[in-house]
Amino acid sequence: MSAPIVLPRLMHIGRNACGKIPETLAALGCSKPLIVTDKMMVQLGYTARITDILTASGITADIYSDTVPEPTDTSIAGGVEMVGRGDYDSVIALGGGSPIDSAKAIAVMGKHGGSIRDYRFPRQVNEAGLPLIAVPTTAGTGSECTRFTIITDEAANEKLLCVGLGFMPAAAIVDYTLTVSVPPRTTADTGIDALTHAIEAYVSRKANPFSDMQALAAMRLIGPNLRTVYHDGGNEAAREAMMLGSMLAGMAFSNASVALVHGMSRPVGAFFHVPHGLSNAMLLPAVTAYSIPAAESRYADCARAIGVALPDDGNDTANRKLLSELEALNRELNVPTLAQFGVRREDFDAVTDTMAQQALASGSPANNPRIPEHEEIAALYRQLW
Known part of the structure; x- marks a missing residue:
């Protein structure tokens, strides 16, 4: 029996791979990304590191940094709204599994609308959202190369598993130097x-x-x-x-x-x-x-x-x-x-x-x-x- 295999279209792996983000955007035909991250990434200077790399290539990016650990429908709402009313052509997810999971939902829901419960398993979400470039800063979730996201429905107090091709990042930037300061x-x-x-x-x-x-x-x-x-x-x-x-x-x-x-x-x-x-x-x-x-x-x-x-x-x-x-x-x-x-x-x-x-x-x-x-x-x- 055959097995369906799904992977990111493009991956850069190794020391200082994050320098390849502008090249990756260009390969995907994108030039106006929204960076989805969290407050800690901003405070530690990781977000500035990415925006500096983008600016050096003439790319300007807005930032949504209100994601939280164990993301919820409420915590991603602002990002979904930004995508819905903006003219972004891509999303860059920066952080651990929570910002990346948040970015996956934002990229899909910002384009297609609805509530997170509309996307829960057993539905297979194969509709493409905005192209997503995942930049992990922890060695754990592997979310940069999975077709899953997990978002909590706060009203029901339930973690919802969402599955499908739509949640697979288009590209992954796997740079271990981003993990050296993890406590x-x-x-x-x-x-x-x-x-x-x-x-x-x-x-x-x-x-x-x-x-x-x-x-x-x-x-x-x-x-x-x-x-x-x-x-x-x-x-x-x-x-x-x-x-x-x-x-x-x-x-x-x-x-x-x-x-x-x-x-x-x-x-x-x-x-x-x-x-x-x-x-x-x-x-x-x-x-x-x-x-x-x-x-x-x-x-x-x-x-x-x-x-x-x-x-x-x-x-x-x-x-x-x-x-x-x-x-x-x-x-x-x-x-x-x-x-x-x-x-x-x-x-x-x-x-x-x-x-x-x-x-x-x-x-x-x-x-x-x-x-x-x-x-x-x-x-x-x-x-x-």
Whole structure:
């Protein structure tokens, strides 16, 4: 059976790749971009770095910087309005996964209108928005090369998964130097997010030979380097490896889909404002233990690719080592429990069933090697405490 593969039309990868943005705009036939970013990128000078590069090539860009972590329909509304009433021919997304996800929605909704609920899965959004150039500044989401965006409907308190060709960036600028100043907490959360993408793509029921190659390559890059960049953010070789690993993991899950960890992660983020990568980290050990019986050889391959199991280890041994590694990684990277994060037990218990319903409705659990029922998801949530 064939597998549909979707990637950005153009990619520039490596040190100082952001200098290629004017060239990329020209290749796409564009000359009037809107930069979508966040306040932190402005404060740190990253936005000025991009506008300086554009100005040197005679390109003027407006800026929308009101995106927020874990984007919502409200936070993107101003950007959608700017696109709707402006004459922009492209969007440049600058930042981590949240600004890039925001920019994807802004590029599509600014052109086609409607509310974010109109675009939610299972609808396949194949209508093209404005051409999007994604410039990631974290090594985690891989959003620069995925056909997904996640936006929270604030009124319903629900993270909406939106899928389709319309959300795939036209171009990606993957410049690891933009990640060197990322603080340890964000480095850890985004790094585990990328690792989760690679693992889930590899064990997904929609995995295919192309996604398998990307996922395994991503794990080989992320496994030996995640601890290094957490403890030594200035290590450029490790930063570059993580950036490439994140990109490859994004390619993998965009073409194979994520699974149960992500399905369960989104409601935790929506209800308790836990950053996406962090909620993935909280869930990954328990969900992996639950899922291994349905895909023992696949998870064992992950353990070998990450580097915690030997090539000649049997599947049982490799999987024990994988679970030990995921737990050890969370300890070393100081991943908190929900209680340590500040969530009250009574508040969590009150919405556990709703979160399980939302997780199932997202469609991601159906890609898991072991497909859970509602009560099994609720039980996995209760293990988080």
